Amino acid sequence: MVLDDQQKGLPVGFMLFTAKKDTKAVHADYNKELLTNLLQKWKEGMGKNEEGESFDVQVAATDNDPRERYGLRQNWPEVLLLLCIFHVWQAWRNGLNKYLRAIPKGPDRRSVRTRLAKFLMRLLKEIDIYEDAINAYNTELEDFKKLGRTRNAIAKTQSKAAIAFLTGMAHEMWQSWSLAGAKKAAEIMGIPVSHVARTTNALESFNGRLKGVYFSQYQHSGRLPRIDVWILTMITKVMPDFLEAWVEKRGLKTHYQNMRKIAPKARLPAMQSKVVMPSSPSDSAPASRIQLNAPVSSSTSPHELIARAESWLNSVLSTSGMDPDAADRNAHERIVKLETNFLEQLAEDDSDPLTKTMRSSMSTVLN
Known part of the structure; x- marks a missing residue:
């Protein structure tokens, strides 16, 4: 999926594959080799331009699945990979729940959680220099270490839990979810930073509608529809409906924008x-x-x-x-x-x- 000039998602390709018969979850039945091969087929299908250059992807945003990132990197070694900050925040939230569980419920746990949450939000939306991010990280780490050197038992527990969470953060992926990565992507594509897709929400919304509206009627006893049904439905129903709604929404947005503009001062006709x-x-x-x-x-x-x-x-x-x-x-x-x-x-x-x-x-x- 790509974004148009109004920051609306527009699907440009679909990858469908069948799962094994004994697979309990379809999303778990593919590996990095399979995804790499599918992306390669798509790249070859896109062909070459007039200068003989193959289809190139310069910036891509994914969730936290390492298999997707591996497949993209294998086909486009120079691609800038961004991480969806919604999924990043979700992973951090799960980490906070995991490590701060050792602190008793109440103000003691809440104070540590609030402080770490503010720090994480600064990393996501404010700090765009790696050295500044490292300094901010080290400051938090040192403060919690000092807290652990006190004689208070609760303070020691708070220190241990916070340090465990901070230690688990992956520094090597900092650019993928930080503001610095968004700025670099904007520079590569020649667009404002605000137009860089830092989440995969548009794709998630489309996939949810695809499964809930179009294919739920073909699912019987939990079984998925056949591959030919998927293809036929995509071509005859999904894409025509989507493009019709896309054109209509663009027209409405342009209409509302024109209505908001202040009309020029009326001038009497020259007579x-x-x-x-x-x-x-x-x-x-x-x-x-x-x-x-x-x-x-x-x-x-x-x-x-x-x-x-x-x-x-x-x-x-x-x-x-x-x-x-x-x-x-x-x-x-x-x-x-x-x-x-x-x-x-x-x-x-x-x-x-x-x-x-x-x-x-x-x-x-x-x-």
Whole structure:
């Protein structure tokens, strides 16, 4: 199984083999030679590239099974082997249960377990230099040795149990489960450290679904289905269903990511208002209907439009010899008519937001 760009598992090959008739557990009926041979067949089946190079595996993650690691190393000597940190932690937990059993239950056992657990978590997720890991290990070992030199019986028991656990840790596999190994894998593959698979959870999940959903119906009285049933089911059901769900999940994730993005600020479409204003009044325009000729850009601010409108109206009134403040009733009626005609032109296009703003603003100014 490989991981895609969204860190989802994608199976690329299946290895099926039959167990012996007298085998009690199928997973225990294969050895490193058998697995090495199966991996070799897969490698040969992958063929070569245009340059004649054989299929190469640079980084691989496995559980704690040494037979898998042996088979990978035999076929790809330069492969960087990582250990699933979930299985590593599980092995450490079992070791703590085994060695700390000698300490009486309660705060005495809990204090030692808590301290060792914090130390182990630092090794898994924080320390990425081997010398620092050794120094941290030696510090823990020396502290528990000092604890054993006290006269307290419980302290001596705590010391003995903790030292037994620490002594059983395999130093030679440090890089396989440490942060340093993950960083080296990221460097080899050219990806962020966060994208390095440090667990085999994706594969475990797929295998569980494979056995529980697709093949449980073929198991009768504990007997496994025949090899041809496995192959037929894998080709006609498992992979089509898996790939269909894989494509659907990728589409949903992309959809949700797009929904989370902040939409860009809405911009009004570039348009020209139907209302136009000349810089000077037109002598040929009839008094009852003022013609405006100069285009007004949609980017012009309303304040500038109002100022230009006021200037234009004053120019029209001045040219016509009319005074807005005059007591001449006839002149006042003509001014009102000019203002009304102007507002009618503003009202011609209700769909233009700029025109709406101008009409509202001009109504305030002219009234």
